Amino acid sequence: MKLSLRGVGKSYSGRRGETNALSPLDMDVREGEFISLVGPSGCGKSTLLHIVAGLEPPTAGTVDLDGERVRGPGAELGLMFQQQTLFPWLSVRENVRFPLTLAHRRSRGGAGDAGRQAAQVEGLLRLVGLWDFRDSYPAELSGGMQQRAALARALVGQPEVLLMDEPFGALDAQTREEMQELLLHLIQRHRITTLFVTHDVDEALLLSDRVVVFSERPGRVLASLDVTFTRAARSSELKLDEAFLHQKREILALLRGRPRTATQRDRLLLGLTNTRTEGGS
Ligand SMILES: Nc1ncnc2c1ncn2[C@@H]1O[C@H](COP(=O)(O)OP(=O)(O)O)[C@@H](O)[C@H]1O
Ligand SMILES: [Mg+2]
Known part of the structure; x- marks a missing residue:
């Protein structure tokens, strides 16, 4: 396993007491795997990335990279953040x-x-x-x-693992799409193990082998979904594919705490004209 997280949790203590940022979680990342982390704001995604990067110690658990404990920042990890x-x-x-x-x-x-x-x-x-x-x-x-x-x-x-925290979050839609295409091209050429945090479910599905969905703070893993579109099929066009939209609905429902039932609101948000509800809400 490239990356192994065991019982990794974090709480911050500050003037206003403890903030429980991340519930203890286990996660395994295979060599070359691209994983997106999605979840509500403040659920501990950046915290998790900082812990994996060795920039912040966990309050519980361990992170191993290639079987070696991560104890501080190192050249094995490439970092990219939203802020310039x-x-x-x-x-x-x-x-x-x-x-x-x-x-x-x-x-x-x-x-x-x-x-x-x-x-x-x-x-x-x-x-x-x-x-x-x-x-x-x-x-x-x-x-x-x-x-x-x-x-x-x-x-x-030439990092072993790339850690990206909403790297395209501040870009306009068109530039963002260009960056996604560039990253796809890169992934196809050099299979580099990546943890990618994003708010954008489309982006997560387009780029990833697996999407991990977090709950609200303190973040815990609600679901880990395999994304099986072939690398060749990955382009902006894919976002209109029925199977793609199906997975998107599933993730959006998880994020809203209403798993597995496409609601009228989801359909409207997805821009579908058919507003008939399934299962209702
Ligand atoms: N350095 C810090 N000190 C105290 N609290 C923090 C610190 N960093 C993050 N937090 C808190 O931990 C929680 C998770 O933050 P963060 O990991 O940034 O969430 P996300 O990236 O998912 O939006 C939030 O409640 C945030 O306020
Ligand atoms: Mg963040």
Whole structure:
């Protein structure tokens, strides 16, 4: 198993007492698997990602990566967040190279691999379509371009696991779709184990092998659904597929605490004209 979570839970203690953020949970992630985490705001999704990243200790349980206990942040994990996290004073290319510079300093030497690193940075900049903007600064880029740079930076250390926390949440619908296509393309080429937090059920179904649905805070796993569309079938078109819509309805019902019954409201939200209710509500 690539990632193994056992009894991982978290409560924060602050001035106003304890906040129970995450109920103890078990989760196994296979090598190359892409898992989306969906759930109501405040249910502990970011907390879970921070724990897996080693940025925050759990109050209960353990996280193992390739059989080794995660005790702190490391280069095995690539991180990408919703907030713009590029360094404004570095160019696009310097931002993407930055994690390598850090790793290089830590290992004090290996000057010989500077050329290999430069080639790796170039390859990634080309992959995300930013080679022509390599010398631009973050403020000169659109939101989508900034997130493409952040994606390249998350990948540059060739991480074992990619952790993405609503990475496209702040983008407009069209840019978001472009980023989804880019990520799909990337997944098809390099099967990289990914935990992906999103509010967007369409996005979760389009990208994932499995969608894990969380309850309200303190988050616990309500369901873990396999998504079986072939990789080749994954494109924006898929969002109109009947089987896709069926799974979407199922997840939306779970999120609203009304499992497995498509209601009139779901149908309206899904934009279906047939408003006949099944099972009623
Ligand atoms: N550093 C922190 N200190 C105290 N409480 C926190 C901290 N981080 C998150 N929380 C609380 O933990 C709960 C879960 O937060 P979070 O993991 O950010 O949820 P989500 O990402 O699912 O929206 C929330 O109630 C939030 O206020
Ligand atoms: Mg969050």
